[in-house]
Amino acid sequence: MTTSKVTYQGDLRTSAIHLQSKNEIITDAPTDNQGKGEAFSPTDLLATSLASCMLTIIGIKAADMDINVVGTKAEVTKIMAADPRRVSEIQVRIEFKTELDERTKKILEAAAFTCPVAKSIHPDIKQDVTFVYGRGE
Structure with missing residues (x-):
């Protein structure tokens, strides 16, 4: 389909x-x-897809554990390389609104890295992911 x-x-x-x-x-x-930059670029979508996928998988795992992660946010930075022009690194900062115990943190962080986008991105593209807890905004 x-x-x-x-x-x-x-x-x-x-x-x-x-x-x-x-x-x-x-x-x-x-x-x-050579563009206007008035919308996401295709490479912006690639980088943003990683964060969106990670949050989705965290949401699935958290629901299985009866943990509320609504409001968790991710900030994404895309780093480009030249010759050839390509994405060389994606930085993702995932901010949870509440503090979680160490066991839960480990489970949710591990789950994030199992997302299909993370597994589909070429290994030459560095995935630098940071988790922050207790950012109740």
Whole structure:
């Protein structure tokens, strides 16, 4: 089954439609690569997908353990390399609103690294993930 349809709109912009939900994502080339930078770039989506996937897997594991992780946030930094131009590192900072015991931290952190995106990213791309607890905002 087809997942999405992507259409080139011109001016280095694409429109992607998720066929099941009809949700749309717009991408622009980044300003450092001839684009306008008015939306996520494709490489931004790659980096952001890692954080989104990790939070999803943490959410599944937390629900199994009857732990509320609603409001957990991730900050993502994408590092680019040149020659060839590619993502070389993805930094993810995952911030839990509450403090958790050491056993629970270990379980949730291990779960994050089992997410399909983390397992699909080429090993040459460094995944630098930091977990912070008790950031009740």
